Amino acid sequence: MKPYREMSRDELLQLKAELEKRYQEAQAENLHLDMSRGKPSVEQLDISMEMMDVLNSEADLKDSEGVDCRNYGVLDGVKEAKELLGQMSEVSPDKIIIYGNSSLNVMYDTVARAMTHGIMGHTPWAKLDQVKFLCPVPGYDRHFAITEYFGIEMIQVPMTPEGPDMDQVEKLVSSDPAVKGIWCVPKYSNPQGITYSDETVRRFAHLKPAAEDFRIFWDNAYCVHHLYEDQQDFLLEILDECEKAGNPDLVYKFCSTSKISFPGSGVACIATSPNNLKDIKKQLTIQTIGHDKVNQLRHVRFFKDIDGIHAHMRKHAAIMRPKFEAVLETFERELAGLEIGSWIRPRGGYFISFDAMEGCAKAIVAKCKAAGVVMTGAGATYPYGKDPKDSNIRIAPSFPTREELATATDLFVLCVKLASVEKLLEA
């Protein structure tokens, strides 16, 4: 196929007429499909159903240390849950606090605590004139929502195939004491599926922040979420690298089983240095008597260890992989060579990131919506919902069935073409 931008006006007009006809036909189908959120499918939820059987009325609900998990107590999680999530987080159990059902909630609480009480004795952020966070873009809308909610100024840093542009990160972090944090999804990033390179991780670990209370918010949401058995990304363990670099307190690492067992009924954790843990526990002991230990036990008895988690994730991958491939194959078949969009083929995670021609993302998403296919809002992958190039669209292939996904992707591709032609005709 010829790139659209090389077409004559007449060719574009003719193409537009064809695409409009097809779009009208699609609209007539009355679709109701959703590719907007990183939500596991019913089929994926089904593979965890046996977790509902591991604890019953005959079960011993004592943990390995004899703690009755049914009762109050144990602020930071039962021993074997710390071991399991420690393995998942690739840190020793004594660097873990187990939380409730949501790592997003842990991240929110971490920012909230810094706002009201500061980090390790430093001035509460709420008392500072300015607090800034670096936001690698495109990124995760719920991260940006937290920092926006607390009035934290967000500074965009572009992603590269190796992770965030570290030249910019180093410059901003070392020069501006108002820069207090950076949001990272370091493995199979949301939405691009990029895994930070070893060099990127090491440069993070060697940062020399102007602010002593600068922290990296390392959201390792997709740590075990590979799509392929034989092609897996590898991420250096950041806490370890920070220790080696003499920066042990630099990172808060977040993790959860939300997309492993049941979203909303999983177990989340933070992994960080002893100093940070001590600081966090001062607050946690005021906030709660402890999280749901029965659910911690349920997860441990179901998965047993990290091998159990990996085996379980292979079942997820078997369901996810064909969906990702269906979307990517359609892109290849329908869009390759047209120069109206680019995408990355991820090896894990939950998303495919699509970059349309500048100024087309909103139009594409609107066209999809008008034909019954809901995409993540254009701009959502940028702070304040504003993509300066109006180009990036996050695609979440997990929730629809394969058939739905095929239909939705066909429509998406059609909308990309139509919006691109319209854009070129404007020029």
Place this chain on the structure above:
Amino acid sequence: MKPYREMSRDELLQLKAELEKRYQEAQAENLHLDMSRGKPSVEQLDISMEMMDVLNSEADLKDSEGVDCRNYGVLDGVKEAKELLGQMSEVSPDKIIIYGNSSLNVMYDTVARAMTHGIMGHTPWAKLDQVKFLCPVPGYDRHFAITEYFGIEMIQVPMTPEGPDMDQVEKLVSSDPAVKGIWCVPKYSNPQGITYSDETVRRFAHLKPAAEDFRIFWDNAYCVHHLYEDQQDFLLEILDECEKAGNPDLVYKFCSTSKISFPGSGVACIATSPNNLKDIKKQLTIQTIGHDKVNQLRHVRFFKDIDGIHAHMRKHAAIMRPKFEAVLETFERELAGLEIGSWIRPRGGYFISFDAMEGCAKAIVAKCKAAGVVMTGAGATYPYGKDPKDSNIRIAPSFPTREELATATDLFVLCVKLASVEKLLEA
């Protein structure tokens, strides 16, 4: 028995020698008993074990509206959980937000939100020079810990047999715009077991706060925690009274199943006005995607409705009642007429409140501890841990077995006597 204060010095000295001998004998027994926290006993936990069977791998985990409870979504709780906790909270389901496992956490988050974002558009408390909370005393240490943590000044208001001294509450609330809240445990209060009278509740509902963002923090922790079938306290429903009084937004009401099913693995909620709910949800949607819906479903399927909860609470009462009575009988038998302490016989809740002679509480608790019986720290029932009279001691009879409790209470009574004699000899 003759009141101690009427004894001669010689009589007191002789009594002291006897008591010391008995205390030394008790110390030799090497006890390890705990009456410090309101923790259900193992026997109580056992009555909820069948809850572990209501959901298994064959169960349909859709709620009554067809929501798959295993997946993300539903910020404010599944429909039937709102119905169940609505019944428990005595409000309609549409005034409920279901949270995670801990109402303490909900209260903490409620204060934290007011600090950083203010209530319904008012100035965030963190930006005010002064924020004050009224604290009925004696009260719940974990409430006071939250307000202390956020640097909120705590003002004591004495409890009466009808609830907090409402003359003082009305005066302070209506005159000082820095007064933003009051901690209340209105039914079977912690630690006294007092239920607020109808008049008290109505006076609360008719408060005319100087601060528009004043809120009553109504911790209805023991709403269904009766000890007797035929002698139950009745508490007026505060939201209803507030509406009638034209003060619909005055109250946050908190509730949980922590001491109904499993502490730490229960379900908590807030009940409040539509305006407050809207205000809260703005924040909640940033903090989380939703709480544990599977656990919500588990609770609903186990208890079914409020009758199921009441039936369950009768089982708890059957275990708790003899423990309360054992403590109270020992007090009657050993302390009546000595004028060295007073106590209230509660009809529900988790505690017995004991008022020793002024200046004796710390000594009593220390003596108990030195003989192997852990009590709640003296002063814990007052803000900043400082009981101005050094008199109040909270007794939690729930956790020990009846035998342990008998031993512990005997020791406690002995320590009360000994500390009182020592105090009188000082004079």
